[in-house]
Amino acid sequence: MKLYYSPGACSLSPHIALHESGLAFEAVPAPTKTHQLPDGTDYYTINPLGYVPLLELDNGERLREGPAIVQYIADQAAGKNLAPANGTMARYRLQEWLTFIGTELHKGFSPLFNPAMPAEAKTIASDRLLSRLKWLDGELKGKTYLLGENFSVADGYLFTVTNWASKVGVDISGLANLAAYRARVAARPGVQAALKAEGLA
Known part of the structure; x- marks a missing residue:
C-alpha cells in the first residue's frame, strides 16, 4: 500500500492508523502547496482533486477521503481493534x-x-x-x-x-x-x- 500525505495535514490520521495497524506501507510525500511528488510526478495525475490523503492499494485501486481510508486500514488489521466489527x-x-x-x-x-x-x-x-x-x-x-x-x-x-x-x-x-x-x-x-x-x- 502507498499513502500519499502532506506533513501535518489531515493525512496524518491514516498515517497514524497505518502505524497502529502494523501493516506494511510506503508513505509518499505529496505537498499540498506544490503538488509535486519527490520523483517529479504531478500529484494531480494521481488524485485529480489534488488533496490528501490518498491510499493506493497493492492492486492499483485508490481510496480517497480520510474516514473511508482509516476504516479500510482498520478492517485489514482486525486483530488490532482499531474499529469495531462491521454491522455492530x-x-x-x-x-x-x-x-x-x-x-x-x-x-x-x-x-x-x-x-x-x-x-x-x-x-x-x-x-x-x-x-x-x-x-x-x-x-x-x-x-x-x-x-x-x-x-x-x-x-x-x-x-x-x-x-x-x-x-x-x-x-x-x-x-x-x-x-x-x-x-x-x-x-x-x-x-x-x-x-x-x-x-x-
Missing part, C-alpha cells in the same frame, strides 16, 4: 464520530487557514468551532478514548485536527478533558512514529 452498533458509533470530526471540526478549521477569509468571518467560524470543541470536552469526561477504553481510528483523526488549534489561534487550553485525552493519544508509539515520519515530533 459500536461500528456506527465510530462512523458517528468520524462524521462529526470531519464535518464539524475538520471543516470548521478550514476557513481559519484561508488568508482571504475576512476577519469577521474568521471570528464567527472560530466561535462556532470552539463551541463544538467545548461540547466534545464534555463527551470525553471519564473516557480514555472516544469509544471507551479502546483506541480507534477516530482517535487518530481527532488528534490530527485538534493539532491545528494552536496554528490558527483557537485557544483550547481550558478544555481539561481534551488536553488529557490529547496527551494520552500523543504518548502512543504508533502516533509518535507517524509524527516522527512527518517531521512533527
Whole structure:
C-alpha cells in the first residue's frame, strides 16, 4: 500500500492508523502547496482533486477521503481493534464520530487557514468551532478514548485536527478533558512514529 500525505495535514490520521495497524506501507510525500511528488510526478495525475490523503492499494485501486481510508486500514488489521466489527452498533458509533470530526471540526478549521477569509468571518467560524470543541470536552469526561477504553481510528483523526488549534489561534487550553485525552493519544508509539515520519515530533 502507498499513502500519499502532506506533513501535518489531515493525512496524518491514516498515517497514524497505518502505524497502529502494523501493516506494511510506503508513505509518499505529496505537498499540498506544490503538488509535486519527490520523483517529479504531478500529484494531480494521481488524485485529480489534488488533496490528501490518498491510499493506493497493492492492486492499483485508490481510496480517497480520510474516514473511508482509516476504516479500510482498520478492517485489514482486525486483530488490532482499531474499529469495531462491521454491522455492530459500536461500528456506527465510530462512523458517528468520524462524521462529526470531519464535518464539524475538520471543516470548521478550514476557513481559519484561508488568508482571504475576512476577519469577521474568521471570528464567527472560530466561535462556532470552539463551541463544538467545548461540547466534545464534555463527551470525553471519564473516557480514555472516544469509544471507551479502546483506541480507534477516530482517535487518530481527532488528534490530527485538534493539532491545528494552536496554528490558527483557537485557544483550547481550558478544555481539561481534551488536553488529557490529547496527551494520552500523543504518548502512543504508533502516533509518535507517524509524527516522527512527518517531521512533527
